Amino acid sequence: MCLAGVMIHKGIYHLFYQYNPKGVVWGNIVWAHSTSEDLINWISHEPAIFPSQKSDINGCWSGSATILPGDKPAILYTGIDPDKKQVQNLAFPRNLSDPYLKEWEKFPNNPLMAPNSKNGINASSFRDPSTAWQGPDKAWRVVIGSKNNDLGLAILYRSEDFITWSEAKRPLHSGKRTGMWECPDFYPVAVDNFTGLDTSTLGEKVKHVLKVSLDNYKHDYYTIGHYNYKTDKYVPDKGSIEGDKGLKYDYGKFYASKTFFDSAKNRRVLWGWINESSSVEDDVKKGWSGIQAIPRIVWLDKSGKQLMQWPVAELETLRDTKVNLENKSLDAGSFHEVTGITAAQADIDISFEITDINKAEVLHSKGKHAQKLCNEKNASGAKGGLGPFGLKVLATDDSKEFTAVSSLNNNNDKTTYGAFVNVDPVSEKISLRSLIDHSIVASFGGGGKSCITARVYPTLAVEDKAHLYVFNNGSEAVKIVSLNAWSMKDAQIN
Structure with a gap:
């Protein structure tokens, strides 16, 4: 279930996604279609x-x-022809008076674009x-995404x-050794405000x-x-990597x-596909694989x-019972349990202040990925002068299972x-917002400067057996400036 296309038309949000109606693994791919009025509650339609x-x-x-002009949606999509060649096709809504745009018709003279072998483009790329x-x-x-050997191409x-297309002499951009x-996705952003741009x-x-x-690394x-x-x-700007x-x-x-x-609210909305961390065999057993992330503004x-x-912001309509904690010292090596909410399905927003920056270790990170460092430092059990916290x-409740371990499987x-x-x-508070949804933990650090989404499959910490803690593994105390946590209601998915 990965993204195919997204849009808003006459106040209705449309999510199109890659879907196999015959199984939980890749194959038999169609464009599934769901609609929403709030990006949270969804109605599914026929492909x-x-x-x-x-x-x-x-x-x-x-x-x-x-x-397109006249408020007419158009879809460009990749089709696989009888020779297994990747080509680009066009489709339009059959009936613009249908608010849900349930039926689509393809341009009869598809495909509109095909790979140019003279440029070294492989038909499978x-x-x-x-x-x-x-x-x-x-x-x-x-x-169009492509490559020439290991040169990534746009x-x-x-x-x-919008029907007759010609290839430019040069790509919009390319990247060496990127595959x-x-x-x-190519779009404008304002340099002096939060407003999204057409x-x-x-x-x-x-x-x-x-x-x-990047297909080589499976990250965006x-x-x-x-x-x-x-x-x-x-x-790209100087310094962009x-x-x-x-x-x-x-x-x-x-x-x-x-x-x-999102022309209704003048914002740019990002959707992403969260794939599984479980085995294919386990995916088949549970009968599904792959989900969409909570939409984000960028x-x-x-x-x-x-x-x-x-x-x-619409996600906040699902907030239910709330607990609050302010100005609490978290002593060295201690933890505090957050109770009163459903820990398996929650929205947590917390900020910390450190008491003594001089107790922080110098981290020699030159040339290393943060993920590699976290693995080397054993993030689940590390202890330092200042944190981890x-x-x-x-x-x-006995910490036999928790998120840094992910699962006993x-x-x-x-x-x-x-x-x-x-x-x-x-000078700044250290903030973290985490969305917990049974098998997903999505975290936003520094007010949204860095984001991490993880798939976790607890076997013991499920439903009312799940607990939530604030911890400090360091030898120096830290202060919880504020903690707001909510139980989250279920979204309505028909």
Whole structure:
């Protein structure tokens, strides 16, 4: 269940996603379709797009939605033809008066774009068209993810009418030694406010983001830079890093993401696919695999060097029972249990102050990933002068099982995730918001500067057996400035 396309049309949010109606593993891919009025509660519909033409007879893979003039949605998507070649196709709603746009019809002359072997593009590496944008010349642009050997590519196409497309002489951007670029996403961000921008927005106070899902690493990476619409070239800012050492949307389980401009609330919303950490055999037993992350708003940090992310405000409508804690000292080696909420399904927002920065160890991190460091330092049991401190969630009362262990099932991927957060621990509070949902822990550090989503499968800490703790493993006390935690109600999914 990974993303195919997202959009808002006449006040209704549409989520299209890759789905196998015949099983829980990859295959028989169609575009499933759900709609919502609030991004939280959803109605499922029949698949919007499924194999029916020669150009997609072997599968309807990912793509994007674009709102054309006249408020007319269009979908560009990758189809797999009889020769297993990846080509790009077009579909429109059959009935624009239907608020749910349940039926879609394909352009009869599909495909519109096919891989150019003269450019060294392999027919199996040409997929996932982005949302299109329009330049001042009124021509449409779209990028297709690809590669040439190990050179990652965002291949650019242009069209005057959204039907006849021609490949540009040069890609929008490329990256050496990055491999296949899946699900490219290219969009503008404002440099001086939180407001989201329509995908075609240009201007002096606008930067652009290019996100690619790197097939080699199974993570979503992005750079921030400038787009020259006259040359149709994107240039990352100085200091932006391409590839595995660059910025990620999420440092845990989060892939094949897509953003869209929410014109109803002037915000850019990010969706991501959370894949499993369990074995295929366990996925088959439970009858499903892969879920969508909580939608997030994204905006440019005031530094201009990274994006910020935060769960959409609508999520707060699910908050129920609340507990609060303020100005509590957490002594060295101690913990505090948070009671009064459903710890297996909760929203926790906590901030800390440190008492003595001089007790912090110097971390020699040059050239190392945060995840590697967290594994080396044994984040679940490490003890230092200042910390580790934070939340222990989905834990049993005897700590036989808790999130850093993930599960007692050794067939699961039990990676310890980690990320660096750029904060000043002396003048700023250290904040963390975590969303707990039975098998998922999604955390936002530093007000949304770094995000980690993990899949955990507790066997003991389930339902009312799950506990929530604030802990301090360090030899120096820390202060809980504030803790707000809520039980979360179920969303309505028909």
